[in-house]
Amino acid sequence: MIKITLAGVNHKTAxxxxxxxxxxxxxxxxPAVKALAKEENVLECLIVSTCNRVxxxxxxxxxxxxxxxxxxxxxxTHPSLSSVPIRPHLYYKVDVEAVxxxxxxxxxxxxxxxxxxxxxxQVKEAFEQCRKEExxxxxxxxxxxxxxxxxxxxxxxxxxxxxxxxxxxxxCQLARKIFQEMSNKSVLLLGxxxxxxxxxxxxxxxxxxxxxxxxxxxxxxxxxxxxYGASYAPMTALGDxxxxxxxxxxSTGADTYLLTxxxxxxxxxxxxxxxxxxxxxxVPRNIDPEISRLSNxxxxxxxxxxxxxxxxxxxxxxxxxxxxxxxxxxIAQFQKWRADRSTVxxxxxxxQHTEKIxxxxxxxxxxxxxxxxxDARKQVLILTQSLINKMLHPTYxxxxxxxxxxxxxxxxxxxxxxxxxxxxxxxxLDSQGIPQQSESxxxxxxxxxxxxxxxxxxxxxxx
Amino acid sequence: xxxxxxxILLMEMASGFYLGAFLLYLAxxxxxxxxxxxxxxxxxxxxxxxxxxxxxxxxxxxxxxxxLLSLREALSFFSWSLVLTFLYLEHQTKVRILGLFIFxxxxxxxxMVIGISFHSPMFSSQQSIGLLLSAHTILIDLGLASASLxxxxxxxxxxxxxxxRKKIFNRFFSRIPSLETLDRLNTNFSGLGFVFLTIGLIFAxxxxxxxxxxxLPYDSRGRLAFIGAILVWFAYMAIVLLRWxxxxxxxxxxxxxxxxxxxxxxxxxxxxxxxxxTHFIL
Numbered sequence: 001m002i003k004i005t006l007a008g009v010n011h012k013t014a015x016x017x018x019x020x021x022x023x024x025x026x027x028x029x030x031p032a033v034k035a036l037a038k039e040e041n042v043l044e045c046l047i048v049s050t051c052n053r054v055x056x057x058x059x060x061x062x063x064x065x066x067x068x069x070x071x072x073x074x075x076x077t078h079p080s081l082s083s084v085p086i087r088p089h090l091y092y093k094v095d096v097e098a099v100x101x102x103x104x105x106x107x108x109x110x111x112x113x114x115x116x117x118x119x120x121x122q123v124k125e126a127f128e129q130c131r132k133e134e135x136x137x138x139x140x141x142x143x144x145x146x147x148x149x150x151x152x153x154x155x156x157x158x159x160x161x162x163x164x165x166x167x168x169x170x171x172c173q174l175a176r177k178i179f180q181e182m183s184n185k186s187v188l189l190l191g192x193x194x195x196x197x198x199x200x201x202x203x204x205x206x207x208x209x210x211x212x213x214x215x216x217x218x219x220x221x222x223x224x225x226x227x228y229g230a231s232y233a234p235m236t237a238l239g240d241x242x243x244x245x246x247x248x249x250x251s252t253g254a255d256t257y258l259l260t261x262x263x264x265x266x267x268x269x270x271x272x273x274x275x276x277x278x279x280x281x282x283v284p285r286n287i288d289p290e291i292s293r294l295s296n297x298x299x300x301x302x303x304x305x306x307x308x309x310x311x312x313x314x315x316x317x318x319x320x321x322x323x324x325x326x327x328x329x330x331i332a333q334f335q336k337w338r339a340d341r342s343t344v345x346x347x348x349x350x351x352q353h354t355e356k357i358x359x360x361x362x363x364x365x366x367x368x369x370x371x372x373x374x375d376a377r378k379q380v381l382i383l384t385q386s387l388i389n390k391m392l393h394p395t396y397x398x399x400x401x402x403x404x405x406x407x408x409x410x411x412x413x414x415x416x417x418x419x420x421x422x423x424x425x426x427x428x429l430d431s432q433g434i435p436q437q438s439e440s441x442x443x444x445x446x447x448x449x450x451x452x453x454x455x456x457x458x459x460x461x462x463x
Numbered sequence: 464x465x466x467x468x469x470x471i472l473l474m475e476m477a478s479g480f481y482l483g484a485f486l487l488y489l490a491x492x493x494x495x496x497x498x499x500x501x502x503x504x505x506x507x508x509x510x511x512x513x514x515x516x517x518x519x520x521x522x523x524x525x526x527x528x529x530x531l532l533s534l535r536e537a538l539s540f541f542s543w544s545l546v547l548t549f550l551y552l553e554h555q556t557k558v559r560i561l562g563l564f565i566f567x568x569x570x571x572x573x574x575m576v577i578g579i580s581f582h583s584p585m586f587s588s589q590q591s592i593g594l595l596l597s598a599h600t601i602l603i604d605l606g607l608a609s610a611s612l613x614x615x616x617x618x619x620x621x622x623x624x625x626x627x628r629k630k631i632f633n634r635f636f637s638r639i640p641s642l643e644t645l646d647r648l649n650t651n652f653s654g655l656g657f658v659f660l661t662i663g664l665i666f667a668x669x670x671x672x673x674x675x676x677x678x679l680p681y682d683s684r685g686r687l688a689f690i691g692a693i694l695v696w697f698a699y700m701a702i703v704l705l706r707w708x709x710x711x712x713x714x715x716x717x718x719x720x721x722x723x724x725x726x727x728x729x730x731x732x733x734x735x736x737x738x739x740x741t742h743f744i745l
Contacts, residue, residue: 159497177627177636180643273712275642296713298627311632322495 006098007070010053014089024049037135044137106147115160163312170308185246186210193251242267473518478573480511485566542572595670602663609656614724617717691730
């Protein structure tokens with residue numbers, strides 16, 4: 001039987017000191033995949049290595065590799081790890097659990113920040129690299145295709161990736177709640193704090209029409225303006241700039257309020273009381289909180305933005321429930337595919353066995369059959385074939401629906417008197433799922449529930 | 464003149480579809496962030512408006528002329544135009560949250576229409592009112608529908624403003640469109656309402672001049688109606704003028720629209736009450 005095993009280390013099980021040692025640098029990744037693919041009993045393998053996790057997925061024949069197999073492999077491919085005990089940090093999953101875990105990883109449900117989009121790309125990249133090393137076969141190909149499709153469904157059917165979880169993106173999300181059209185909005189960057197710059201960069205990406213940088217140090221301010229393709233304005237022009245700006249991002253080192261109620265009242269009057277979004281990321285704050293009482297002004301400080309992020313994180317966790325339901329649906333589909341695939345060699349063997357009996361019996365009655373007119377002879381042959389098919393159909397169904405294929409097969413073998421070597425080996429499939437034409441067989445690896453089958457499966461997906 | 468059982472049946476069907484659309488919109492807001500079946504509430508709404516269109520068509524055909532003089536008929540036409548405007552808006556700007564309010568109003572209005580139909584089946588227009596008064600009633604009803612839409616978007620504006628100030632980030636918050644969008648819709652609906660109201664009143668004055676030889680009717684009911692109409696018209700003119708001169712923006716404009724709608728609706732209800740189910744001037 002084909003065994004699916006996954007072992008790994010991630011941000012939940014290992015501290016960064018361990019993770020940084022286990023992660024494969026680019027130049028070591030391909031040799032590691034090659035080494036794993038050469039291990040005894042490993043038919044296919046996939047390694048996913050990022051800064052937060054290393055996942056090793058193997059497809060083996062008949063036996064599940066022990067967790068020690070993975071610790072030994074990690075120690076072998078990371079000489080620096082020899083003195084570190086890996087086993088306490090290693091998780092180990094088999095069959096459905098292993099596939100479910102990989103689906104959740106790809107859909108970003110197991111990430112440090114749930115819903116972050118990079119992991120799907122990282123899994124795709126890992127798959128491509130493993131394919132180059134010829135470590136991918138039909139099973140991992142199928143698991144990967146379904147994992148990516150699950151990730152797509154999770155992103156499109158839930159709001160898991162719609163809610164920003166960084167301070168700068170949260171500010172942009174709030175801006176979208178105030179303004180509909182960004183192409184006619186202008187932003188004032190007051191001060192040059194790192195977070196404020198990041199927020200301004202995001203706003204620029206959102207398509208604001210102009211960005212003005214205002215700092216106390218003109219040299220620094222002009223350099224910053226040049227960097228962002230913005231214009232520079234001196235602090236003396238604050239009142240005039242406020243009159244035209246729609247969003248103000250404030251992050252200076254000043255220890256007093258730069259924007260006070262009288263300044264804002266004057267600015268609001270000048271700007272015809274159009275809505276103004278003020279973001280105060282500075283600590284100590286640079287904008288008087290009393291300003292939020294003025295009509296059509298919306299003031300957010302760093303704590304407010306953090307509360308937006310926390311709220312979004314909670315929402316993402318809520319959405320993760322719906323996402324896990326999608327994963328469960330996809331796992332059920334995969335299980336069905338696996339069951340269908342497992343029964344293929346068995347059905348093939350049973351057909352060959354009954355066909356042999358059919359041929360023998362036709363030969364035994366050949367004299368009688370030859371005496372018949374051609375049409376009648378054909379009808380008799382069709383009738384016998386149809387009888388065989390009708391009688392075997394429930395057996396195929398039982399096999400396909402069986403939860404324990406090995407046991408079902410044993411019973412069927414006894415009932416039909418199948419010889420122990422009834423299951424014949426077939427040419428192996430390449431990673432595209434196409435039978436290879438070589439003379440080699442799967443050797444000493446079991447063909448029961450083997451991926452090496454050329455029996456066509458209706459609706460089978462391939463890469 | 465009695466009401467056709469087919470018309471009542473169609474109205475009941477429309478009411479049921481509107482309730483369905485409202486419940487689907489509500490479920491969409493409460494249960495998911497991304498609508499699982501986004502076409503479902505809209506389809507229910509379209510079903511409702513088709514049944515109601517048939518009911519209105521039968522009413523007009525049965526009467527042989529535009530029949531919008533009684534409270535029952537005016538309510539029916541009001542909810543129908545409200546839903547149609549929303550469907551157009553949904554096609555243009557996708558403000559789904561409005562559907563929740565529109566279909567709640569449409570359901571309650573059609574329910575009232577059915578109630579009145581059973582309680583007072585004789586309350587309906589009986590005589591032909593001519594082109595001028597027909598145009599007047601249609602325009603005033605459309606004006607009221609526009610004012611209601613301005614009222615709803617204004618409520619949403621005030622709600623979103625409150626959420627943004629008090630830092631409340633719930634599912635309702637995420638569904639409300641931006642303040643700028645709501646303000647623009649408020650401007651458009653208020654303006655449209657004012658235009659309908661103005662032209663509708665001009666038609667009424669011309670009709671009154673033709674019938675009585677003067678703009679202001681003689682009887683007290685007519686005078687009351689005239690004063691109410693002028694009050695509403697001035698309120699809306701103030702809204703439009705203040706917006707135009709950019710003195711009132713955002714929240715202030717929203718408050719003004721709410722006040723405008725309340726004056727409009729109160730006047731219409733008062734007139735309907737005093738006229739005892741038929742048009743006050745006739």
